[in-house]
Amino acid sequence: MLIDTHAHVNFNAFKDDSDKVIRRSLDSDTWMINVGSQASTSRRAVKIAEKYNKGVYAAVGLHPIHLWESYQDVEETSFFKTRAEEFDYNFYKNLAASKKVVAIGEIGLDYYHLPKSDGEKLKNKQKEVLIKQIELAQELSSCGRSPEGRDLPVIFHCRDAYDDLLGIIRKLPKIPRGVLHCFADTLETAQKFLDLGFMLSFTGIVTYPRAESVREVAKKIPLEKIMIETDAPYLLPHQLRVNLRNCPRKSASIKQRNEPVYVKYVAEEIARVRGLSFDEVAKATTENAVKFFKL
Numbered sequence: 700m701l702i703d704t705h706a707h708v709n710f711n712a713f714k715d716d717s718d719k720v721i722r723r724s725l726d727s728d729t730w731m732i733n734v735g736s737q738a739s740t741s742r743r744a745v746k747i748a749e750k751y752n753k754g755v756y757a758a759v760g761l762h763p764i765h766l767w768e769s770y771q772d773v774e775e776t777s778f779f780k781t782r783a784e785e786f787d788y789n790f791y792k793n794l795a796a797s798k799k800v801v802a803i804g805e806i807g808l809d810y811y812h813l814p815k816s817d818g819e820k821l822k823n824k825q826k827e828v829l830i831k832q833i834e835l836a837q838e839l840s841s842c843g844r845s846p847e848g849r850d851l852p853v854i855f856h857c858r859d860a861y862d863d864l865l866g867i868i869r870k871l872p873k874i875p876r877g878v879l880h881c882f883a884d885t886l887e888t889a890q891k892f893l894d895l896g897f898m899l900s901f902t903g904i905v906t907y908p909r910a911e912s913v914r915e916v917a918k919k920i921p922l923e924k925i926m927i928e929t930d931a932p933y934l935l936p937h938q939l940r941v942n943l944r945n946c947p948r949k950s951a952s953i954k955q956r957n958e959p960v961y962v963k964y965v966a967e968e969i970a971r972v973r974g975l976s977f978d979e980v981a982k983a984t985t986e987n988a989v990k991f992f993k994l
């Protein structure tokens with residue numbers, strides 16, 4: 700059994716066949732957590748999870764790139780241009796009341812996609828919204844205020860902003876239980892997050908020929924700190940990617956869509972670099988996810 704700890708079957712890329720995609724995944728013993736990125740996709744992640752008795756969970760949160768008006772990938776929403784979203788604490792708090800919600804996320808900092816104008820102002824806004832969402836996770840957690848006594852962890856997204864993210868987390872009165880999703884940096888960066896007690900989760904990037912440094916991290920950090928994910932519809936594992944040059948555009952984009960059942964390629968690659976069997980990695984990463992998200 701495997702757990703895809705970060706997928707987006709709640710995104711527009713799956714609007715026509717999300718049930719089939721989920722069924723395919725559950726039929727091959729692969730559970731999933733669908734992760735929200737804004738109000739609409741968070742709501743949809745919960746709605747999807749509530750349709751299944753087991754094996755499908757949700758995370759809710761506001762991704763840092765949705766804090767300004769931007770042109771969106773149509774894989775995510777059906778609109779080309781999305782409005783800036785203001786973080787609504789009570790909206791996310793209400794969504795998180797569903798028992799299917801197992802984390803707050805994905806939240807974090809993303810300086811890679813920042814527009815050139817207003818850069819500094821938007822960085823500050825990202826930090827402010829990030830802190831509010833960590834506070835939400837902690838408010839909903841085991842301080843006795845939540846009826847189920849849940850202990851919600853946080854799924855962090857971080858791009859080109861590791862030092863700022865570390866700085867913010869270290870200054871918090873209480874360090875959240877966190878996972879840094881789609882880890883794609885160096886061993887040195889990995890160590891800083893491990894020192895905070897974080898988990899690291901790996902995507903199909905570990906299969907990419909140029910991702911030598913990411914494979915090194917997947918090889919050297921303790922197995923009990925590793926989780927696996929697809930980040931579907933993005934980051935299709937290397938062996939499934941088609942050569943786009945000779946493909947008509949439309950069919951190429953369909954073939955390039957990733958989905959939870961392909962998380963096995965991530966487990967396979969981690970097993971290969973660590974010299975372990977597939978089953979050993981499957982068992983360890985599944986146990987890690989069950990424990991971390993309290994599934």
Ligand SMILES: [Zn+2]
Nearest residue numbers: 705734805930
């Ligand atoms: Zn994601």
